[in-house]
Amino acid sequence: MLRRLLATLCLFACLLTASALAQTPQLRVAIDANNPPFMYADSSGRPAGIYAKQLQTLARRSGIVISVEAMPWKRALAYLALGTHGVAGIYSNPERQKRYLYSQPLYNEVLAVYGRKADHRARYSDVSTFGGLRVGVLSGWFYSEAFSHARAQGWLQADEASRDAQNVEKLRLGRLDYLIGIRESIAPLMGDQLEELGVFSVNHTYLALPRTAANQQLLLRINQALTPP
Template sequence: MTRRFRVLLLLLCLCQVRGGLADSLPVVRLATLEWPPYNSETLPQGGVNTALVRAAFAAAGYRLEVETFPWSAAVYKGLHDARFDGYFPEYLSPAARRDCYLSERAGESPVVLAKRKDSQYPPVRGVSDLARYRIGVVQGYNNTEAFDANVARGVQKVDVALSDEQNLDKLAHGRVALIIIDRNVMAWLLANSPRLRGQEALLDSLRPPLQVQGLYICFKRDAHGQTLADSFSGGLRHVDVDDFTRRYLSALHK
């Protein structure tokens, strides 16, 4: 175990202390969603992305508190509820750039097209190649800027689901041709969701990813939000984001 990772584990432990120094730290309160393995109330430290964000804030001298909501509610509460300082994780998008003070990159999300294994598709060189298909997406999610722009212009047809789990189920039953999903989320759901039991053998993802998105925190666009974004950036310098993510996911799958 490297010294850097031991320090991160210590920081995570400190964040769990009730009483004493940890309770005296200023609190950052963020809204999030149930999106394992990145964010989940059922996983150690709340999932890999929550654990990473907590470690960076601890290094910056803050204590993180997180509440979980459906995605659209998490975005609304993060931006408009006085109890919250922001929400996470967010992809870069025109709306995020407009509405948020965005943190530095705190992880990444490989966005892929998933299909049934018994279906064949020509290589996808860009989102324009997808216009002939109806693509399954999740309500309220950003996908890629180019894809979402095509949807907004009416060039791209989509079939909207309420969750990634529902989207995968629709794909397995042939109700959509392709879906957009994070590769790690897809792997986690196929391995752990009772609803999707047995469907792992039916589904696959196309390579390479449609896009590898960065994961960011969206802080409220006010003076306090700017302060938190700057503080988080300082704390993040003490975290090797890619190594932290790799180690967490590796331990999770053992």
């Protein structure tokens, strides 16, 4: 009799737990696995960096269960387009604003332009600085409308890599003329051969979600949690 009672109580407790979990909003969010110190996969493959920590804080403040996954940036954007994941650390542009829901800004990133000291390249003024030259960029990244247009027209050669360290090495070896990268990411990789040649842009980063009615409700809670008390 006692065993039956205990089994019944255990079953009841499990049902209550499952019911509570089912009622708790849940969200899967992808971050770039190769963009330290902002977002990356640690040596064990776990998500790490500034945005991973921000998402942990956001989950605690909003009451939303947020599952964070680190992966290649192109895959993260593909999952966002499929509607299976949100993406943190993403820039905004008009096309993305139409397709996705955007949170309040998470952070301000400074994108700077770099060259080899030995090449004596011109300092960056605008996209025309890159005319006919090889520019290192990251796969799947949006830099600006002007840059995208120049790239599409063939006015510059955008050379893609999956991580900043690859672009830095190519620039050091003379396989690139310029490199665009986040200042905090490039600084520890520069050494004494490279130099900063100007600021390309200062960009807000966001959490983007697939555009659904359910996510609109989650976004209200997310933005409330992002607003300083």
